[in-house]
Amino acid sequence: MKNKILAVILLVTMGVAKVPLEDRVAATLKAADLRDAPVALSLRETVSQMAFAAALGGLRSLVASITYLRAYVAFEDRDWGRVDSLMTLTTRMQPREAMYWDEAAWHMAYNAATSTQQREDLRAAIRNKDFRDYVLRGLKIVQEGLVYNPNNPKLLVREAEIYRDRLKDPRPAAEAFLLAAKSGAKPFYERMGAYELVKLGEPPDLQQAYEILKRHYDKGFRYPSVLRDLDILERKLNIPAAQRVGQPLPPSPQPRRK
Amino acid sequence: MSSASPRSAYSSFSPGRIWTMATHTVTQLIRMRILVFMGIISIVIVIAAFAFPAVSPEQQLKLLKDWTFGALQVFFVIIAIAATGLLIPRDLEDRTLYTTLSKPVPRYEYLIGKLLGVMLLLGGGLLLMDLVFSLMLYVKQSLIISSQIAALEKEQAATPENIAFIKDLNSRFGLTYSLHGAVWAIFLKASVVAAVSLLISCFASSTLFTILVGMAFVIAGQGQALLREWFLDKMSGFWQKALSGAIAIFCPDLTLFDLAEPAIRGEVIPLGVLTEVSGIALLYIVGYTSVAYLFFVEKEL
Numbered sequence: 001m002k003n004k005i006l007a008v009i010l011l012v013t014m015g016v017a018k019v020p021l022e023d024r025v026a027a028t029l030k031a032a033d034l035r036d037a038p039v040a041l042s043l044r045e046t047v048s049q050m051a052f053a054a055a056l057g058g059l060r061s062l063v064a065s066i067t068y069l070r071a072y073v074a075f076e077d078r079d080w081g082r083v084d085s086l087m088t089l090t091t092r093m094q095p096r097e098a099m100y101w102d103e104a105a106w107h108m109a110y111n112a113a114t115s116t117q118q119r120e121d122l123r124a125a126i127r128n129k130d131f132r133d134y135v136l137r138g139l140k141i142v143q144e145g146l147v148y149n150p151n152n153p154k155l156l157v158r159e160a161e162i163y164r165d166r167l168k169d170p171r172p173a174a175e176a177f178l179l180a181a182k183s184g185a186k187p188f189y190e191r192m193g194a195y196e197l198v199k200l201g202e203p204p205d206l207q208q209a210y211e212i213l214k215r216h217y218d219k220g221f222r223y224p225s226v227l228r229d230l231d232i233l234e235r236k237l238n239i240p241a242a243q244r245v246g247q248p249l250p251p252s253p254q255p256r257r258k
Numbered sequence: 259m260s261s262a263s264p265r266s267a268y269s270s271f272s273p274g275r276i277w278t279m280a281t282h283t284v285t286q287l288i289r290m291r292i293l294v295f296m297g298i299i300s301i302v303i304v305i306a307a308f309a310f311p312a313v314s315p316e317q318q319l320k321l322l323k324d325w326t327f328g329a330l331q332v333f334f335v336i337i338a339i340a341a342t343g344l345l346i347p348r349d350l351e352d353r354t355l356y357t358t359l360s361k362p363v364p365r366y367e368y369l370i371g372k373l374l375g376v377m378l379l380l381g382g383g384l385l386l387m388d389l390v391f392s393l394m395l396y397v398k399q400s401l402i403i404s405s406q407i408a409a410l411e412k413e414q415a416a417t418p419e420n421i422a423f424i425k426d427l428n429s430r431f432g433l434t435y436s437l438h439g440a441v442w443a444i445f446l447k448a449s450v451v452a453a454v455s456l457l458i459s460c461f462a463s464s465t466l467f468t469i470l471v472g473m474a475f476v477i478a479g480q481g482q483a484l485l486r487e488w489f490l491d492k493m494s495g496f497w498q499k500a501l502s503g504a505i506a507i508f509c510p511d512l513t514l515f516d517l518a519e520p521a522i523r524g525e526v527i528p529l530g531v532l533t534e535v536s537g538i539a540l541l542y543i544v545g546y547t548s549v550a551y552l553f554f555v556e557k558e559l
Contacts, residue, residue: 001556003552003553003555003556004552004553004556006552007549007552007553010545010548010549010552011507011508011545011549012507014541014545014549015506015507015508016507018510018538018541018542018545019506019507021538021541022511022514022538024534025514025534025535025537025538026511026513026514028530028531028534029514029531029535032527032528032531033520033525034517034520034525034527034531035513035516059328059331059332060519061323061324061327061328061518061519061522062324062325062327062328064324065320065321065324065325065328068317068321069321094519096523097320097523099314099316099317099320103314103317186419186423
């Protein structure tokens, strides 16, 4: 009996002593950015009991990949509501996995939006409204992803593309492209940002676009798009003729009549 | 005659005896067809490596890692609980416990030997699984890189810049040293769970009880942060607070060993972090085994 009492005392003593040590290790993990926040209790409303138990069991990554695969099946079935809810679950399980946010936004802003536009059973006004709603949903997803993954180049590029391709809004598109390039995306995206600045037409934007494109030109990136926009910028900014390098694109050939 | 008497030759602590006990335990566990579990994990790894061709290359690598680490965590925690829970009842049933303890083997050596045996099996198994997983991941990564480079060449875009980008991206999502660190963390978690199960089996009346209580400890240990938040912040009253306190005191915080997620994400696990995590695991193992001994020493056999 004496040993059993001693065992309980030892267990309690160890338990009390271990709490501050556990807190210390947890703090180290947090400082090294290796510890995710526990699954929010509110998530329990949307996740099944089994998934919640598994998520508690350190298997969030596995549960997220299962919901992701289910979302992929829903995508193949073009069930956009289901894609959205399953991708929301996936991103909630692993908020720091930028790939999931990126793909969720792409599904909404591109796949779902385009699919709606192709529906002939809807009136044009409804189609347009649905299209815009899906695009805005995609934008919201990517912006939420950026809250958890600040300045993530992948997400910034996705945000910029949604502004450029779907919302035709060059200002935020340019800002997002340039920030993405600064944050580690390929240099190519800096040129994308410059192309958007050219569309804006304001002198400070044109000047910034010129500096970027000229820099790329000097590095050897002399693509037709670079030469075309440099030509526009040099004319608008009154660059002396001797310093001009831009070339207008040749007119596209007219289709031959039979 | 200068030979020492049998009593003076006897040492109260013998690493040799513990090692014999441990290797015997490993043999005993292998006879219980534990290797079947590992075979199942290997199949999961191979399936995960080639079952998701429709998704993006990064996702293919991520899914392979997700499924492998998920399988490793689940299987090795189950092995830790079941194998440890079965050991003492099986020795009692086979009567090997009596023949062992009737020899000059202290009970603590018996317990340490048993736990070490389980840990050897867990470590060996995880090492084997890590090798299989690393090989599959490397093969998958190489296949993806070559197919992407081939696609670039087809599009006449195989510039050194693009090829370097693809290699860099895939190596970040592919095989990294941090993944081995995550496997080590799974070993530590499984070892702590084994120590807890050993403690439970020292006062448990049946194997089923050990397994069920062991599972309850794992769930409570995994949900420690959440449970503490729930009970301490959102509940009031003496009993609620006492319950949260009891959970914090009796359960190990198993979330400290959850390094698989950041490793899968491509983050680097520093050596210092692994050292700290290993330290706390050692504390748990020594602590729970000491308590187990105090229960076991009074156990009527």
